Amino acid sequence: MQDTIFKEMLLLLAASVFMISLFRRFNLTPILAYLAAGIVAGPTALGWISSPDKMNLIAELGIVLLLFSLGLEFSFPKLIAMRKMVLGTGSVQVCATLIVIMLFCFALGLPIEASFAVGAILALSSTAIVIKQLSEKSNGLKDRKGQIAVSVLLFQDIAVVPFLITFPILSQGGDVAIGHALFMALLKGIAVFVLLIAIGKWLLPRVFAEIGQARSDELFVLTTLLVALLAGGVTHLFGLSMALGAFLAGMMLGESQYKHQLEADIRPFRDILMGLFFTTVGMRLDIYAIWVQFHWLILSVVGLLLVKAMVVYAICQVVKEKRTDSVAAAIMLCQMGEFGFVLTALALENELISSDIASLLIGVGVVSMAITPFLVSNAERLTNFILFGDLQSQHQDKIPGFTYNQSDHVIICGFGRVGQTVARFLKAEAIPYVALDFDPIRVQEAQVAGERVHFGDVRNAMILNAVSIKTARLVIITLDDAIKSQTVVSLIKDLNPDAKVVVRTSDDEHLNQLKEVGATEVVPEKLEGSLMLVLHVLYRSGVPIKRIFSRLRRERRNQYNFMHGFFPGENVDLGGERREQLEFLHAISLQETAYAIGKTLKELNLSSLRAEVIGLRRNNQEIEQPPEDIRIEIDDVLIIRARPSRVEKAERFLLEG
Template sequence: MDDPATQAAEAAHHGFDVTPIVILLVAAVIAVPIFRRIGLGSVLGYLAAGLAIGPYGLGFFDDAESIISIAELGVVLFLFIIGLEMQPSRLWAMRGEIFGLGALQVCVAIFTLIWVGILLGYPTEASFVAGTGFVLTSTAIVMQMLQERNQMGTPAGRRMIAILLFEDLAIVPLLALVAFLAPGGEEATLADRLTGVGIGLAAIAALVLAGRYLLDPMFRLLARFGAREVMTAAALMVVLGAALLMQMGGLSMAMGAFLAGVLLSESSFRHQLEADIEPFRGLLLGLFFLGVGMALDLNTIAANWAVIAISVPAYMILKMLVIYVVARVTKSPHHEAQERAVLMAQGGEFAFVLYASATQFGILTPEWNANLTAIIIISMVLTPLMIMLHERLAHRTGHSAEELEEARDLRGNVLLIGFGRVGQIVSQPLLAQGYTVSIIDKDPQPIQDAREHGFRVWYGDGARLDILHAAGAQNAQLIVAAANDPEAVTRIVELAKAEFPLVPVLARAFDREHAVELVKAGADYHIRETLESAMEMGREALLRLGKSPEETDDVMRDFRERDRERFALDMVEGTVASARLMHRNLNQEEGGH
């Protein structure tokens, strides 16, 4: 018999291999920050990392499908968190957008995209399945993009989420339709199809009843007696259990997770659940994109490059046209319609399920399935690049020119530059007292959001002198620089004080160093955006700890005085440092001569 040390060594030798996990983490940690730094976004970083370590890159992995099947849980968890943000009343208010806008876009897109396959010579059934799969947008990509751009709660973002929800619902009848279109599928009895629908409805009813009467009491009980890790385990159990129930009922796992989130959205444990699920969601969603990058079959692309080269732009352009037309028909503004078309131009992860089912039923051949999968993945890879290109062009061409035309020769008491979180608050007391405020911003999304809430905001980059003239800076009694970019605020102050020296300029400072820059630039007044709120919180903390109001006011007054002294010292040190640098440069120039 081997001694314990030998047994331990053998167990370690044959134990769980963490190498693949380390490789995945290293690839993500290296690629994602680089791609975000250069402005390409985290999604494209994950896709590139997956391609680099997959079978057609460095070859660390040869089975991307197994990784994708696990990583799809990331999409499931993402939909659960979205559901937590969607109270039933809010979801009911969106019913028109889900079943109206969503249904219109899906139906028109299906009718349009099936012609790509027919014109390429494929059978009608195969062309229908191919086009339908491309209609199903990638929930993971669009949700991730909306989150990175802080658009989840905007009206435009909610409309896209409504369309995605309808597409998730549509996967069920589409899978049933695939079975019907299969050779011999029309012979399936009506009773079989009705049974399938009944099972799906029963699964939804069971989930709703469990969410209504069981989930909140369960979490209340666990909070009283369980440890923190038990609460996390319960949260995962609820999400995965709901997904499993929907899958058993023939429905989408993501839809089950979404419904579970909606049912818990008004629970007192909602924020705790979101905090517990968020780390798993982020990691698994990143793993999903890594898997998609690995699944890009370069051999298939090389062997069928002509068909793929035609199909990818054909599907994407036609889908974008459909989305844009439907958006405009349903009264969405031009800019929102453009943005929705670009964001939703790709095929989605549910297409893989649809194509696999169609291959199993004999509608698609394995080669066609491989081609279509490659087309979907390429469209996913192209989406972040298209979004980046769209954003650059939108600032240079149509939208900006259209808005700047409106911004000419404005006349107001106040010119407010930047309508973000600071600018919106600054504008309220001014408008309440009857002052006319001309507001400009260079980000089209806040402009659209503001107009939907009754504010008139014009497009314009306040860091450009011609825009300041067009926005009426020369006629203003006051200029407020509240942009979200510190460099832009400094530039606005410099231009305004140089060109309109008699107009007072109030500026938003991001930190102490930025405040020093603004003083040097000539700002008549500046305030660090977190200073007053932090001071007020500190004062309240002292009061709640038992200090008297008089003692507290003395402490805060002393703190303000010391802060002013430190700021004055920073100004002096900055001036001395500038003088030394100038002196050193002059000496270098004299030595050079």
């Protein structure tokens, strides 16, 4: 038995590693890779996993830890402030979606009980995927559309409880029994809520204060896991969702000084278990049953996405949310959720639905969840595509005195701290400028203060044309994302090939790519910060200021070549594509048996290995940029610069030939 479980886990792990590597090459989210791994390893494909139900409990812990992490983002006062969205928007969304789908199913000829079950299953959205995708985006959980989505998802997690109670009773009948069971569930919910709030407020801070004084990383991590799982266990004991208990525990610790450490400690366990959860979702898909009713699957998925999106959008408009936030929230919440699989199994067990309907629902869930990462990641872009005409007219009216036909002006793309600093200096020099930003709150506050800033996505050609990109003298891009900056530079060069474009980046990781697409100047913050520090150090060390400025200008002309490469330490981030984007410095000591002894640098021709010799130490003296005709001697130390894989090849060549 143990050998079988070990073998199955090993095969599942291998499938996951392969799929993630494959999907990574196409820049697809790991969630899709986990789903694909589950489908491949599941009973209806290769059959590596004989019984997926064995892994359900462990996989459910991923959702528990995810909700614990989400709770850390929300304080109790913040949740109270969001009560209208949670109880209002959330409850109306669940009820309205349930009723619409229920009536549609009843019209197709399903019994009323089956129609209710299908409506309840499809009314829920994916807490796991939506929150995971939002947490990976900058301010994804903090902006308005993110808060709307989270509020609805929180109520949906609460709504799971009455559904779990109702399904078994529906198979037996009896309105009184349903009412009594729901009333008891409400009492239990209030009791467990008060209990966890009390523990979180008075006990947990003291526990973590003691743990913190012990200064043991292992003890802190174990305590964090214990608290999250205990909170989930308490709510499960009361017949409620484990995820709800974990959320309450995280929320209680969200205001503590340990918040960020807790989040960092829980992340590795959460991500691994969430991956296992998504593989179990993929295992549920019956490929053969889906193939037989493939046309119904596609129609059902499209119908579900449209119905839920329209319901969410309509509700958001009723409560007077912005159209952009309403559409974005609708896009993010239009899929079926992970709890839908639990309810599908329960409905099938209680004979509320047939096995064919259950297979179709599972297929709808897998397909809709598979496209959700794309929808969430591109919610702003899709919203802009759907509502762009309205957005343009809506925000143009908010900029009094803005002139669209001006020329020889500066356009600032991104009005964060850097963009605002640039704008202040331009204003002081009476240089005309206009700024673009996609944060409506920032734009509104800046406009009230008299700033010339306009709401719009700088990746949209119509927005750039609206601010006279074709007659601008200079465009400054201050975005945090270098990949987005590349897209904007390409678009600007298409619209105005003569425009000068200055791009701000955090480092020089994408410097060459930005230059290739047309950036006139790239300003890496970290390297420029280093140069400013060098300026002060050299000046305080007595170096003439003229010589210092000459050196700094030379570095900028050479694209910071002197500053490229560093000696890596233990904690250097080498994950993903970053490993081959960095250049390392490496010192190689050449002993008597080394292949390079007696040869010149020209003969060794390290440039063919894409490695560069930047220094040579001999007899405790350093020779910078040694000439190619210098001959290598015993005990010489060569300092080479190259990407990690090239460093290893160059060292092996110098030592072994």
